[in-house]
Amino acid sequence: MDNYSKHIAILGGGIAGLSLGCALLKEGIPAVIFEKMSEDTSHGAAISLSSNALRLLDRLDIYNDLKNKSFVHSKATIQGTKKSICSFNTPEVLTTRRQTLMTLLHSRFKSLGGDINFDHTLINFDAKKCEVTFSNNKKYYFKHLAACDGVRSSIRDSFFQANQNPKYSGYSAWRGIGKSVLKNIHFALGPGSHVVSYPINSDGDVSFVAVRKEDFQFKESWKELGSLSNLLQDFSTYDSSIFPELKAEEPLYKWGIYVRPPLQSMTAKNITLVGDAAHPMVPFLGQGACMAIEDAYSFAMLCKYKNGNFIDAQKIYDLIRSKRTKKIQQASLLQGKIYHMKNPMMVLARNSIMKYTNIPGNDLKKIHDYDAHQEVLNFS
DSSP states (O other): OOOOOTTTEEESSSSHHHHHHHHHHHHTTTTTEEEESSSOOOOOOOOEEEEEHHHHHHTOOOHHHHTTTTTEEEEEEOOSSEEEEEEEEEEEEEEEEHHHHHHHHHHHHHHTTOOOOOEEEEEEEEEETTTTTTTSOOOEEEEEEEOOOOOOOHHHHOOOOOOOOEEEEEEEEEEEEOOOOOOOOEEETTTEEEEEEEEOSSTTTEEEEEEEEEESOOOOOOOOOOOOHHHHHHHHOGGGSSSSBOOTOOEEEEEEEEEEEOOSSEEEETTOOOGGGTTOOOOOGOOHHHHHHHHHHHHHHHHHHHTTHHHHHHHHHHHHHHHHHHHHHHHHHHHHHHHHHHHHEEHHHHHHHHHHHHHHHHHHHHHHHHHHHHHHHHHH
């Protein structure tokens, strides 16, 4: 049996868990990852990463490799269902396949000497003893547990506030990856719906996410397959050329977007929540992965600066990360309402603001300029 009694145990080997593992090991703090899956299955997912996350990935020494395998943007265009509204310059945004980032993080974690234990599904955590039991009958003791186990976190549901049952937001979403000559981030806004598309590499691969308001409550799952005919039916008010060329063999996915109330705290005795386990995000600002990376980096740095005093590290982590993530959660929900306006007068006002002011770019800049590294230094 491996001895992990001096390690921080990371539950979940996704973006949050791998980022945390890399950040901890880079600072000489022992860490080990436990993942319930035998391998990653990204199910056609692409992600966007803005400068608030990219500068941290640069500190983890993977930014250059990621940039070479992705697409970097500095411009976005917005249209209605048929007609152009505006274009504007954006702070640097990198778009890529989720699997590309995961592979680089995994490689970096292993190069730092990290261990990943796959096929480990949590059965029980004794917070007092800091003892974890898995379904394969293996049991380990740790110094601390970082729960990076995603939107359906078993640790959050077991050890944090009640009434965290997901509630349907009223939005359903499609996603897929196809071929297109698109060279920038492109938004199409329609009554009660929107479509965002972006290239994810230099090979013509373009990802899209299409969201609409509807009463039917789809599953909160990224694995539910959909059909091209149903996608085009759901977005029949748009010109079909809004979507990249989608081949029959390329899967499409449709899922329901659910929300959970913000937690009172992201920490408990011997437990720290990171990423979606702490603050699931609606996808309207493209900040879900960015917040997970910010969380992971911030907690690792606080463990370093507080010399392994987890109580002190948690106090500061909870203070700065709760404030930041709640703000982004609220802004994301508001952005969804702005995208999906139906009242013609409100739509006209929205489009005029987008066309004749730089408010969209300025709002993004405020989010992207945040520096988690400097924030930690301010409290250390």
